[in-house]
Amino acid sequence: MQIRKVLTFLSVTLLTLIAASTAFAQEAAAAEDGGGDIGWKALAAGLAIGLAAFGGSLGQGRAAGAALEGIARNPNASDKIFTPMILGLALIESLVIYALIIAIMVKP
């Protein structure tokens, strides 16, 4: 029941944002005409990095949580757990970095 509420909230937020983006387009067209889709580009950049950070932080949270649980079970193995944890975190973060690069390239 809880997850349904969360999903409903998220989908309503997303739909509201998409509906509100039409207002941005009109505002942008009135403000400047050079690259008349400057509002869309800004929205794209913001959404790209926002969604990427959201997904990336969830993944990294799970990885760090699993590593911490492993250390809690067996404190002697903390050195052997540390290196794969750092490697896993860096690999997950690299996907977020790809989205950041795209957001910087899209920037109006």
Next chain:
Amino acid sequence: MPHGMTWFDLIFGDMGKWRAQLQDAIGTSYIGHSDISIQFVVAFAFIALLLMVLVLVARTKIANVDKALLPDDGFTLRSFFEMMIEGALNTMQGTMSRKAALFFLPLIGSCAFIIMFSNLMGLIPGFEPATSNLNTTLAMAIVVFLTTHIWGVKEHGIGYFAHWFGPIRKWYALPLMLLIFCIEFISHLARPMSLGIRLMGNMFADHKVVVTFTLLIPILVPLPMLLMGVLVCLVQTAVFCLLSMVYIGMAVAHEEH
């Protein structure tokens, strides 16, 4: 210090002549056809020279083998180099045999030192990290990529590419073989791209964050960002070298079926 100016502008004066020579020689960059910024080239050359000087200084300390048997007490230049090289060698022996580890240690060690020194140089106010440019990181990633494939073919002959066709290699599995070949080809192509972009993105974003915080409140607030910057620099070095070791190790591995 205005945007785009580093300490190299003050040390070397006007670098316009160098940029003109560079532009005559190369033109625009291959990726994106943008102007090649002279700052990164000078920074990279500076790092290379600095490393050579440091290595020569450390080398003189171990020139006499008998006197140098005991490691130094404390954190000296020589013990720093020994620590990093031993760490790299131990990690490499996890993924490949000792002979291969000793053979590839120069490549991985050079990458590690250059990336670490370039990253850490970017944290000093007024410097730009040489690895925050895609050209630098992609160059190192392409060298590692070529190394894996050339030594894979040397080790296994042309049968190195047999693994790209999947587990079943009979005539009746031809569609599956083609599909798996496409997937493996693209994944192999994505490796140097991901190595280069990961390092470049991390350094670029980290440098931008530190610069923004410093411009906002230069007194004490950049300190946590600088600490995180140090951590990110070291971790990114380790990740680049670890992934390179894994790729090379997988290419030259002799599996027992």
